[in-house]
Amino acid sequence: MKDLCAKYARKLEEQGVCAPGEPLVGGLDDVLVWNREDPRTAELARLFDRLSINSLVFARPAEPYTSIIDFLAARNPEAIRPEDTETRTFLHDIPVCREFSAEALAGPLARRKSVIIPGHGVIAPGTVSPEQGFVFFSSTLFSCFVLFFSDYLAALRRGAVDDEFRRVFERVAAGLPSLRTEPPDLADGPFADEDAVVAAMAEAGRAVVGYGLVDSFFGNISCRAGDVVHISQTGSSLDELEGCIDPCPLDGSTTHGLTASSELSAHEGVYRSADVACILHGHPRFSVILSMDCARADCPNRGRCHVACAECRTVEGVPVVPGEVGTGPTGLCNTLPPAVAASGVAVVHGHGVFASGRRDFNEPFSRLLGFENRCRELYFERVADLSR
């Protein structure tokens, strides 16, 4: 358990969302252990008496996240309600708690997967592994980031940006990491055998996470070899894919896909309708933000864009499609495949980008990276236009 606590503390640091030495990760079987000593563990330990949890992650995030969450929490005193897919599906909303005490935190944590404590940080528990806290901590930061930038653009459109918002926005924007434009040099395809496929997928997975195009837990990757689609498992960490790839025959002759990514059907749909060998899916932030930025204020589908949008929207020529995670009548398995088959890359409203390649992962990686970088530029161009 202590190893797991240390592992997820380290991952938060490596992803750059927390300063080194900052995360506190606790795990309990019958004895509570922490990744490190800290006076605050005494208070946090009392949460384990009050909640049915076996682990928790608590940390003050690094900038720009701290500024973002403190700002959002000040404007939304009860709870923050981002509208991206990660929130909609898993977090629902993110309660705000102003007091760092077990008494105060137990209530919101009994209801939700993560809680923001302004001035202190974010706390996220788990019931089977500290990995859950890690995932929901990361997801909370992602969702708040997307909400903050989306809100700013929307406020500009409404002419409703106040001084404080502008100040915080400028500070946050100035602190964004510089653009990475050079894609990595990934293995050349076509791949000789299954081992080469798996190695190429693992390498591409690490690169997508390393370039910040997805938090490790979300996103998925696949590669077609003959009539078998190799795909990352559900909830696998894209930067640790070894041993977490399922071979799924396109004819459905085995059901190993039971543990495969929830987007297996969407990937299969793309392989059926286009001659491609690889698909990468990430949640790059500015792509997600722009997928939700729509100027049609009077649209009757407002509020249900993620499933109901009937416009043929594009961002820089890349199609934006509605669709929820997974299957079902409003699932992205219905909307995504034709878009990716036609354009090689498509973005799902509020969710993320899927990109395909004919030989290997170099092509989809470049598409993913290029599109995200273009979205980031475009975002700031829109901000500049609207600020004039």
Added chain:
Amino acid sequence: MASPLCGWTGRVLHVDLSTGEAAVFHPSPRVYARLLGGRGVAGHYLRAHCTLDWDDPDLPLCFFTGPLTGTAAPASSRGVLLTRSPLTSAVSDCSVGGGLAVRLKRAGWDGLIVTGKSDVPCGIEIADDDVRVVETGLWGETTDAVFDRLSGPGTSVAAVGPAAENGSPLASVVVDRFHAALRGGPGLAWAARRLKYVSVRGTGAVRVRDEGALAAACEAIRRLAAASPVLMGRHGFASRGTGALYDLMDSRRMMPTDNFRATRFSAAPRLNAEAYRRAYRPEPFGCEGCHIRCKLRAADGRAIPDYDAMAHFSALIGNDDPELVMSATALCGRLGLDPISAASAMACRRELTGEPCDGRTVPLALHDMAHGGPLSGGSLDFAESCDRPELSMSVKGLDLPAYDPRGAYGMALAFAVNTRGGCHQHANPLSHEVLRKPVATDRFTFSGKARILKIAEDQNAAADSLGVCRLIFLAAGLEEYARAYTAVTGLEASGGELQALGERICYQERIMNSLNGFGDCEDDLPPRFFSEPGASGGGVEMPPLDREAFLAARARYYRVRGLDESGRPTPETAGRLDLELEP
């Protein structure tokens, strides 16, 4: 007069088979507040009588719905049948699907309690407020004959078959032909009272406090279900049935083979879910109102077996013919036998005597079991008669389902400590150890598993008491169901609060078992798992379980659960949970 309650009806039906009389009573709101419904409230009514023998007419046979049963909440068609098990003597809960619980609720009843014993074979017929105990000529008939006679649109029927009538503790209660309370011999408990069937018609509606809020809660739950590859994916239960687990269990080297002597089955690729799909062209169906629909029916009208029956009637008994799996499972249904225990008894005999399990011997053995033959007492009874009780692959006498515990250590612990015996369902460690939900855990370690198990048991006890299917907890959680609960009942509750009620419900069952002499000696696995390895290979080692590590994990579980070193309830924990320790 309209009930002021929403979700619950506030009325429980008590039928005394000795007198043939029905009475109504109204549980106090405190009973619902403390134990929700379903498994929790059923346990409450068993509690006062829990030391009576399983066939004592004063021991209640309980069937309870939950506050969400019959509402629009996803997968909320479930009720729980609970009494002492004729097979194990432990408290035995069976989550029951089909339409039975929904119809009972619509008829205006939160639960049905049966006591007494009839002089003649009888059935209980419920049509809203009209309740009759009727003499029946169906005694001796197979369950399908009962369904042919009594089922119809709007009517749910639960029935026992010849296995129960002839005294087998492997007897199930079959519900609406394709569903059942399978495990622990509830059918025998019915037949001992000479109860052949219960039929229910209900024409009312379940009152919901806030339909709009319920719709929002349902949308969140359905969204999670749609995002779940296990439930709704192309290879998931909704399209392939629970038999979708077959390939996975074999590739994870967890397929119980030859009475758990091996953990991989060479014929598995010919017996997977896809093989049944190709051979039988089945269509999905499910419990009343459930959108997941995890069951499959072949064109010839037979059900495709659920995963456990599919595995045990093939790998466990060494049979590679899917048609025999189909026919054996269907025969179990007609005779009213638990297919898991029936196959286990055959596998045990095969190991002890070398008698093969094939197209000739399997149907014979099943008929034998249902008619008082040497296997009718189950694997433990048979192995004991051969002085080899250790070859019964059971816990507390209940045969293990089709997951080899050497391949998942949380599963090993879950089997051992489950109050009803060898079953994974109270904690379902498969969820994180194999299916990666909510996240993956290391299946080859006991580290951390004690508390994980306890938390999951509490969650599932709450689910069983809300009236919700455990399977949907592979995708959603009490966090989402708490919203549905509040919308339906109007009572505020967080996921954490429902979870805490689940803890009380589990502990109540531990108390009842303890009063009947259960302790750490019974919380144990067959010795095979500690001495024989599974089938290593493909980079996976399957050594025997480390006995010391297992015992240490069990001791941690006892501490986490608030039990003493022998696994018995303590006054402190009972007090904290507001439960009585004394008989």
